[in-house]
Amino acid sequence: MPGLIIDPVFFFQIDDEDDDKDDVTVSKFTSHYFNITSASSSSPKSTTSSSSTATASATASPSATGSNQTSKSASGSDRYGVAVGVGVGVACLILGLAAGVFWYLRSRKNVNKPGHSMPVGQRSNGAEGGYPLQEQQVHNYYKDKSAIYQPIPSGELSSETGQHELMGPEPRELPSHTTWSRR
Amino acid sequence: MKNSFLSYLYTVFPLVLFLAHAASAATQPSTPNYFINPPVSGVNSEYDADPVILEGSPLDLKWNTSFSTFSLWLWQQNNGTGFCLLDQASSATYPGALNWTVSLEGQFDLSKQNGRCCSIPTD
Numbered sequence: 001m002p003g004l005i006i007d008p009v010f011f012f013q014i015d016d017e018d019d020d021k022d023d024v025t026v027s028k029f030t031s032h033y034f035n036i037t038s039a040s041s042s043s044p045k046s047t048t049s050s051s052s053t054a055t056a057s058a059t060a061s062p063s064a065t066g067s068n069q070t071s072k073s074a075s076g077s078d079r080y081g082v083a084v085g086v087g088v089g090v091a092c093l094i095l096g097l098a099a100g101v102f103w104y105l106r107s108r109k110n111v112n113k114p115g116h117s118m119p120v121g122q123r124s125n126g127a128e129g130g131y132p133l134q135e136q137q138v139h140n141y142y143k144d145k146s147a148i149y150q151p152i153p154s155g156e157l158s159s160e161t162g163q164h165e166l167m168g169p170e171p172r173e174l175p176s177h178t179t180w181s182r183r
Numbered sequence: 184m185k186n187s188f189l190s191y192l193y194t195v196f197p198l199v200l201f202l203a204h205a206a207s208a209a210t211q212p213s214t215p216n217y218f219i220n221p222p223v224s225g226v227n228s229e230y231d232a233d234p235v236i237l238e239g240s241p242l243d244l245k246w247n248t249s250f251s252t253f254s255l256w257l258w259q260q261n262n263g264t265g266f267c268l269l270d271q272a273s274s275a276t277y278p279g280a281l282n283w284t285v286s287l288e289g290q291f292d293l294s295k296q297n298g299r300c301c302s303i304p305t306d
Contacts, residue, residue: 008293009230009260012218012244017252017271027250031218032225033260035235036285038293089202096199103191 009033219245219279236285238293244281250274255281259291266290 011034016027217223220243221234236242244255255269255277266288269277287293 013256016250029216030224031221092202
């Protein structure tokens with residue numbers, strides 16, 4: 001009956017002797033299969049010996065079957081994993097830098113655009129509305145920002161003073177000449 | 184603007200570093216025990232990428248292991264025959280390398296095919 005024959009293949013195996021106290025070797029690892037060709041042979045015996053059909057039908061001996069291949073494969077899938085890992089790393093780096101540049105440019109654009117800062121409290125102190133803001137006004141806005149976002153007083157009496165504790169700036173009194181009119 | 188850019192750096196840059204580290208870690212062997220030469224083991228019973236070495240030529244065996252005491256065996260696949268090159272060796276004595284002259288060690292026979300025959304359908 002015609003058939004394909006696998007040439008002799010060899011592999012190295014290292015056993016952990018510290019883990020061999022019960023005559024059961026638990027930890028071991030093997031090398032890649034390799035072929036040995038005789039120096040006296042005129043033609044290499046096993047360079048193209050194996051085919052997918054032959055390897056699919058090959059059954060390992062107990063010694064070979066029992067060898068745990070704990071190491072990663074360096075052929076095929078390992079090279080693919082290296083390529084994927086390097087690709088993902090480079091892609092993440094490029095995306096991160098691109099996002100940073102985009103963020104930076106967008107922030108600069110927003111600063112230069114009129115109306116970026118809200119003139120909070122501008123009308124209540126009598127200043128003229130409109131833009132652009134004066135530098136001092138922007139500074140006061142950020143300076144007074146903490147006071148603006150204070151919680152609304154709940155109206156509870158203070159246990160010590162017996163008075164309402166108002167948080168934030170004192171309410172301003174409107175000038176006597178202020179008149180309200182609907183547009 | 185400056186603060187927002189700094190907050191971006193503090194948020195995104197560690198993430199980029201983590202992903203880069205994870206990608207580089209994926210390329211490293213997952214265990215400290217592996218052969219370097221001959222290469223690390225491939226798929227079991229897959230012989231397509233087998234290197235061919237010449238009998239009588241020198242071969243620099245290299246490996247990396249965390250075992251303090253180990254044995255190095257040469258096995259012939261499907262034959263159940265093994266030869267012990269190093270027995271109860273210490274990592275201090277053999278720190279991951281051995282110069283070995285390729286030999287059948289009197290144990291192996293190249294003319295003895297160890298593979299199984301598989302039938303090919305003949306019409």
